[in-house]
Amino acid sequence: xxTMQKLKILADSAKYDVSCSSSGSDRKNKNGLGNGHxxxxxxxxxxxxxxxxxxKVLMTNICIFDCKYxxxxxxxxxxxAAFTPLEIAELTINFYRRNYIEGLFLSSGIMKDADxxxxxxxxAIYLLRTKYNYHGYIHVKTIPGCSQELIxxxxxxxxxxxxxxxxxxxxxxxxxxxxxxxxxxxxPMNYVAKNIEKDKKxxxxxxxxxxxxxATEDSDYQILSISQGMYDNLKMKRVYxxxxxxxxxxxxxxxxxxxxxxxxxxxxxxxDWLLRFxxxxxxxxxxxxxxxxxxxxxxxxxxxxxxxxxxxxEINKADYSTLxxxxxxxxxxxxxxxxxxKHTILTFEDLKRMNIVMKRARYFITCNGKYCMxxxxxxxxxxxNALTYHENMLIKxxxxxxxxxxxxxxx
Amino acid sequence: xxxxxxxxxxxxxxxxxxxxxxLYHIFLTKRIPEAIxxxxxxxxxxxxxxxxxxxxxxxxxxxSKKIETISEECLYYVYTAFLNSTKxxxxxxxxxxxxxxxxxxKINQMKHLETVIAVHxxxxxxxxxxxxxxxxxxxxxxxxxxxxxEITPDHNVLSLIIVHFKQRFMMEKWMIHDKTRGIICxxxxxxxxxxxASNLEVDKLINSHEExxxxxxxxDYFENIAIKERTNxxxxxxxxxxxxxxxxxxxxxx
Numbered sequence: 001x002x003t004m005q006k007l008k009i010l011a012d013s014a015k016y017d018v019s020c021s022s023s024g025s026d027r028k029n030k031n032g033l034g035n036g037h038x039x040x041x042x043x044x045x046x047x048x049x050x051x052x053x054x055x056k057v058l059m060t061n062i063c064i065f066d067c068k069y070x071x072x073x074x075x076x077x078x079x080x081a082a083f084t085p086l087e088i089a090e091l092t093i094n095f096y097r098r099n100y101i102e103g104l105f106l107s108s109g110i111m112k113d114a115d116x117x118x119x120x121x122x123x124a125i126y127l128l129r130t131k132y133n134y135h136g137y138i139h140v141k142t143i144p145g146c147s148q149e150l151i152x153x154x155x156x157x158x159x160x161x162x163x164x165x166x167x168x169x170x171x172x173x174x175x176x177x178x179x180x181x182x183x184x185x186x187x188p189m190n191y192v193a194k195n196i197e198k199d200k201k202x203x204x205x206x207x208x209x210x211x212x213x214x215a216t217e218d219s220d221y222q223i224l225s226i227s228q229g230m231y232d233n234l235k236m237k238r239v240y241x242x243x244x245x246x247x248x249x250x251x252x253x254x255x256x257x258x259x260x261x262x263x264x265x266x267x268x269x270x271x272d273w274l275l276r277f278x279x280x281x282x283x284x285x286x287x288x289x290x291x292x293x294x295x296x297x298x299x300x301x302x303x304x305x306x307x308x309x310x311x312x313x314e315i316n317k318a319d320y321s322t323l324x325x326x327x328x329x330x331x332x333x334x335x336x337x338x339x340x341x342k343h344t345i346l347t348f349e350d351l352k353r354m355n356i357v358m359k360r361a362r363y364f365i366t367c368n369g370k371y372c373m374x375x376x377x378x379x380x381x382x383x384x385n386a387l388t389y390h391e392n393m394l395i396k397x398x399x400x401x402x403x404x405x406x407x408x409x410x411x
Numbered sequence: 412x413x414x415x416x417x418x419x420x421x422x423x424x425x426x427x428x429x430x431x432x433x434l435y436h437i438f439l440t441k442r443i444p445e446a447i448x449x450x451x452x453x454x455x456x457x458x459x460x461x462x463x464x465x466x467x468x469x470x471x472x473x474x475s476k477k478i479e480t481i482s483e484e485c486l487y488y489v490y491t492a493f494l495n496s497t498k499x500x501x502x503x504x505x506x507x508x509x510x511x512x513x514x515x516x517k518i519n520q521m522k523h524l525e526t527v528i529a530v531h532x533x534x535x536x537x538x539x540x541x542x543x544x545x546x547x548x549x550x551x552x553x554x555x556x557x558x559x560x561e562i563t564p565d566h567n568v569l570s571l572i573i574v575h576f577k578q579r580f581m582m583e584k585w586m587i588h589d590k591t592r593g594i595i596c597x598x599x600x601x602x603x604x605x606x607x608a609s610n611l612e613v614d615k616l617i618n619s620h621e622e623x624x625x626x627x628x629x630x631d632y633f634e635n636i637a638i639k640e641r642t643n644x645x646x647x648x649x650x651x652x653x654x655x656x657x658x659x660x661x662x663x664x665x
Binding site: 003004007008011012015016028029031032033034035037039041042043044045046047048049050051052053055056091094095097098099100102136243245259260262336339340342343344346350353354355 | 521522525528532547575580582583633639646650
């Protein structure tokens with residue numbers, strides 16, 4: 001089989017992994033090829049609107065596992081292929097030199113056993129770092145169950161490591177991925193986290209993970225609680241959510257023509273953002289009685305509407321963390337406000353001129369004591385109606401999440 | 412300092428040195444012009460007097476140092492905003508510089524001032540395009556193993572992106588050709604040179620024998636990596652505006 005065919009098969013299988021980020025690495029070029037870019041760089045955007053930053057391929061799509069949701073499960077009759085470590089290295093170098101990519105994302109199906117597979121991946125990466133003197137970004141997907149020794153060796157060479165948690169709860173995992181036991185996922189995550197703490201150069205861009213959304217009954221509350229645990233306890237850089245694309249017919253899974261749950265995925269990303277940059281906790285956003293996000297209103301607005309007693313917030317007085325709680329006010333806007341109000345008393349007109357998006361924010365703030373409409377309209381129902389109107393207009397225009405942000409795609 | 416407004420149109424050669432030469436005269440004569448434009452672009456009208464200025468390096472240095480005494484940040488904003496191609500940027504930056512002298516160091520905190528908003532926006536457009544091109548630029552490998560890329564940026568970002576490519580491809584030899592401005596940047600794995608590219612015969616460049624193979628691989632990869640069930644062209648265009656497509660291998664001609 002020639003390289004072109006192999007790439008087709010092995011890129012096709014890898015595309016369901018959503019992580020594309022190339023940020024967080026400050027690796028320097030030492031008289032060789034490539035370096036890290038802390039904010040990450042998107043090199044292209046595919047027809048689905050996702051950023052292409054890394055050459056995302058599998059070492060092989062041969063797999064001894066039979067996970068029901070996976071296109072490469074053992075029992076599926078798909079064309080199988082495998083790259084040699086040398087082929088991976090040459091492909092990466094040749095794409096990188098032409099500036100097609102920011103680096104390599106290497107994952108794999110499991111051949112023989114975990115260590116054998118991970119060993120092959122290590123060979124490819126070792127070649128890149130030594131023979132080719134390559135200092136660009138490398139993200140490697142750890143194979144569950146591989147030895148700690150291999151993780152140690154790998155962690156010294158790569159910028160990012162990830163182990164996919166795949167399904168949001170243990171019962172789901174048992175049902176759909178009987179070969180993967182949770183210990184094999186959580187234990188190495190813990191191990192990597194400890195190593196990172198000890199050595200700044202070990203997996204310097206941190207570890208990430210991914211959950212599949214919509215293949216099981218798990219609620220948004222369950223999902224987000226797991227994410228919170230990952231951020232708090234494992235210092236995870238990022239949790240990715242992948243709306244399930246039905247690839248296999250199975251009575252335990254959604255039907256093959258079920259649409260991908262894009263809006264749900266979008267809401268989860270928004271909420272995830274709130275956990276990481278806005279100091280929110282899962283329990284503020286959801287509860288066991290209110291376990292799923294409202295699709296018509298974004299999570300921050302939703303929270304604000306349920307906590308109207310904390311609003312309206314005076315733009316000229318509130319501290320930074322309070323400003324961040326205002327729907328529509330992001331990190332950049334909050335910083336601009338703090339900076340400008342040292343020199344002036346801000347009005348609604350000022351905020352507009354400063355390009356602060358007021359669509360949502362206006363209902364939750366006062367500027368020097370003034371509200372945007374008669375204060376008798378400061379009521380949950382009135383604001384909800386106004387917001388859902390805007391939100392529906394927004395959804396018509398796009399379903400954009402993550403990708404570029406103004407302060408780097410990750411950090 | 413009392414400045415008087417005039418109907419004058421001042422012209423210069425389009426370089427930052429030329430622009431600062433004009434600023435020097437504005438501060439010297441205390442006369443604010445109606446407009447500052449590049450020599451070739453000047454349009455005369457009945458009421459204005461057109462005065463052409465030749466670049467004087469000493470005067471450039473004086474202004475540069477003056478702005479720097481306020482803060483390096485101010486100088487950074489002026490330089491970067493100047494790379495923007497927006498019409499009338501010269502007057503926008505001039506007004507900002509006036510405010511820099513008025514408010515001193517704290518100027519860039521004053522995010523509500525018209526002049527600051529305008530210049531920060533110019534700067535933002537430039538740095539955004541420079542950042543995008545770090546990703547969207549495509550090299551082709553020539554027969555002698557030199558990397559060659561063409562760009563047609565809206566703003567004059569070539570000087571901003573080469574630092575990045577120098578670090579990334581420090582052992583390579585490469586050329587980046589700004590076709591809009593007719594400039595080419597050459598790197599010989601040690602130093603960077605800028606040259607006039609108007610005589611460069613692009614059609615005569617010969618690719619390495621492997622080039623077509625890798626180009627095809629990349630195009631196939633690009634097609635394959637999209638998940639059909641999630642097609643979202645609007646989102647694609649939002650992040651990768653159409654104007655960049657013609658120089659990108661995977662989107663050329665589509």
